[in-house]
Amino acid sequence: MEQPQQHHQQLNEDANGGSKGGGGGGGSSLLCRQSSTRWTPTTEQIRILKDLYYNYGVRSPSADQIQRISARLRQYGKIEGKNVFYWFQNHKARERQKKRFVPDHHPNPNPLHHLPAAANSFGPSAESKLGDLPVHHDNKYPNFGSAIGLPSSSSSAATPAGLVAFGQMANYGYGSTATMEKNFRNCSISSSCGGGGSPGVGGSMSHNFGWIAVDPYPYSSRSIFDKQGCNVNEEHDEQ
Amino acid sequence: MEQPQQHHQQLNEDANGGSKGGGGGGGSSLLCRQSSTRWTPTTEQIRILKDLYYNYGVRSPSADQIQRISARLRQYGKIEGKNVFYWFQNHKARERQKKRFVPDHHPNPNPLHHLPAAANSFGPSAESKLGDLPVHHDNKYPNFGSAIGLPSSSSSAATPAGLVAFGQMANYGYGSTATMEKNFRNCSISSSCGGGGSPGVGGSMSHNFGWIAVDPYPYSSRSIFDKQGCNVNEEHDEQ
DNA sequence: ACGATATGAATGAATG
DNA sequence: CATTCATTCATATCGT
Numbered sequence: 001m002e003q004p005q006q007h008h009q010q011l012n013e014d015a016n017g018g019s020k021g022g023g024g025g026g027g028s029s030l031l032c033r034q035s036s037t038r039w040t041p042t043t044e045q046i047r048i049l050k051d052l053y054y055n056y057g058v059r060s061p062s063a064d065q066i067q068r069i070s071a072r073l074r075q076y077g078k079i080e081g082k083n084v085f086y087w088f089q090n091h092k093a094r095e096r097q098k099k100r101f102v103p104d105h106h107p108n109p110n111p112l113h114h115l116p117a118a119a120n121s122f123g124p125s126a127e128s129k130l131g132d133l134p135v136h137h138d139n140k141y142p143n144f145g146s147a148i149g150l151p152s153s154s155s156s157a158a159t160p161a162g163l164v165a166f167g168q169m170a171n172y173g174y175g176s177t178a179t180m181e182k183n184f185r186n187c188s189i190s191s192s193c194g195g196g197g198s199p200g201v202g203g204s205m206s207h208n209f210g211w212i213a214v215d216p217y218p219y220s221s222r223s224i225f226d227k228q229g230c231n232v233n234e235e236h237d238e239q
Numbered sequence: 240m241e242q243p244q245q246h247h248q249q250l251n252e253d254a255n256g257g258s259k260g261g262g263g264g265g266g267s268s269l270l271c272r273q274s275s276t277r278w279t280p281t282t283e284q285i286r287i288l289k290d291l292y293y294n295y296g297v298r299s300p301s302a303d304q305i306q307r308i309s310a311r312l313r314q315y316g317k318i319e320g321k322n323v324f325y326w327f328q329n330h331k332a333r334e335r336q337k338k339r340f341v342p343d344h345h346p347n348p349n350p351l352h353h354l355p356a357a358a359n360s361f362g363p364s365a366e367s368k369l370g371d372l373p374v375h376h377d378n379k380y381p382n383f384g385s386a387i388g389l390p391s392s393s394s395s396a397a398t399p400a401g402l403v404a405f406g407q408m409a410n411y412g413y414g415s416t417a418t419m420e421k422n423f424r425n426c427s428i429s430s431s432c433g434g435g436g437s438p439g440v441g442g443s444m445s446h447n448f449g450w451i452a453v454d455p456y457p458y459s460s461r462s463i464f465d466k467q468g469c470n471v472n473e474e475h476d477e478q
Numbered sequence: 479a480c481g482a483t484a485t486g487a488a489t490g491a492a493t494g
Numbered sequence: 495c496a497t498t499c500a501t502t503c504a505t506a507t508c509g510t
Contacts, residue, residue: 038486038505060498063339071342081340086487093499094485275501277490299495325491332495333489339496 039083044076049087059092061085278322283315288326298331300324 041049052058052069061069061084070084280288291297291308300308300323309323 036506040486040506062497063336066340067342070340082337083486085340087485089498090485090487093501097500275490277501279490322490326489328495329489329491332497336496 039079041079041083041087042077045073045079048073048076049084049091053088053091059088061088278318280318280322280326281316284312284318287312287315288323288330292327292330298327300327 049069052061058065063081066081066084070079070081073079073084288308291300297304305320305323309318309320312318312323
């Protein structure tokens with residue numbers, strides 16, 4: 001997408017029931033035409049998705065939004081929730097990935113109102129900050145009326161719908177502090193496991209320290225993993 | 240995921256010798272795209288995990304269950320406790336997520352026994368992308384003893400029985416968060432779980448592992464997995 | 479056809 | 495438990 005390359009997609013409108021293989025399980029009876037296992041977005045769909053992405057800053061729509069978006073896009077072709085989900089996931093990921101390989105610009109801590117420039121036909125129009133949340137219209141289709149149709153810079157007709165598109169500050173800030181710190185304190189722990197239990201599996205009992213660090217989190221306890229560095233693994237499990 | 244398709248998954252059985260973080264990086268090695276730091280489950284491992292998930296209703300295994308499961312799966316390839324933990328986390332989360340994407344899901348707390356799989360839009364199929372798993376996830380009650388279906392061999396001792404299989408089919412309200420003493424200030428703990436068989440630390444541990452509950456600080460710092468380990472095989476895969 | 483690229487899909491890992 | 499990120503696989507399409 002972000003590439004100057006204009007890899008145009010064909011308009012394979014009816015893209016079979018995406019439901020994949022139809023639960024046949026294993027069989028995958030492809031007697032007929034398993035037309036494409038994967039969703040092939042139509043141009044309208046892509047246009048709307050990009051509009052949401054660039055003009056409305058939608059980056060990671062919540063499940064709630066995904067439902068609406070997919071429902072909305074369904075008039076232009078078959079689509080499912082997961083398609084929308086993956087689309088945003090991928091689009092965001094790839095955009096970031098590209099930026100990462102080109103570290104020309106360091107992350108600017110100054111979060112100006114910067115919206116990613118539209119890479120498609122759309123101009124960076126629209127005020128770009130909706131900021132309003134679904135405060136009302138609890139029904140299934142909290143149509144906000146304007147929504148995407150707003151930025152009328154798109155030449156296409158098609159009025160994409162009423163999607164919430166609540167502002168989502170598309171700061172690309174992420175770059176800083178990239179990898180998190182595995183903050184762990186090396187406590188001197190000496191466990192001498194011998195004889196007693198026989199945790200060993202596969203013959204080599206070695207030291208199978210399982211040490212559990214309980215996290216004082218209100219709801220969940222995580223970090224309960226073991227990490228035995230010295231495990232001899234000569235298992236070659238071919239299949 | 241559980242799609243009936245037979246593609247995907249690249250059988251990356253035996254992983255490297257554990258040198259994490261070594262190669263990968265900016266190597267630009269287009270050839271070997273393996274040696275990634277992340278666990279690549281083998282088909283056997285996946286099969287067993289799914290078996291536990293669907294046939295035994297294991298959804299959020301407790302710490303000691305994780306230990307046993309990972310120990311058990313280690314026969315089939317390198318695996319750590321966190322892998323098991325994450326697997327269940329992800330599997331459950333994604334199953335829920337896909338339901339969330341479709342508006343059809345009505346949060347009906349009716350205790351009807353519905354199959355854990357079979358969603359509407361995200362992935363209708365169940366498991367068995369790998370072409371086996373003859374069982375059907377219809378029952379989900381703990382069958383103590385037999386546990387996971389050992390598929391084959393297991394030349395080693397590998398704990399014949401009393402291994403896994405804590406049904407725990409409870410969907411909600413499971414209060415088994417294994418909240419033990421967590422408020423240790425002193426990080427020096429020495430647990431000798433051998434010999435006398437007196438499990439030094441923690442509370443409810445099985446008879447194998449001494450597990451240590453460490454609560455570093457009241458901060459939100461979630462502890463991460465320990466990296467301490469006798470680095471026997473320290474071969475660096477860096478190129 | 480084949481290779482390169484784009485992109486949908488999947489999933490391990492991690493964070494809040 | 496929800497969400498997100500990174501990485502990788504699979505496939506569609508285009509360029510040559």
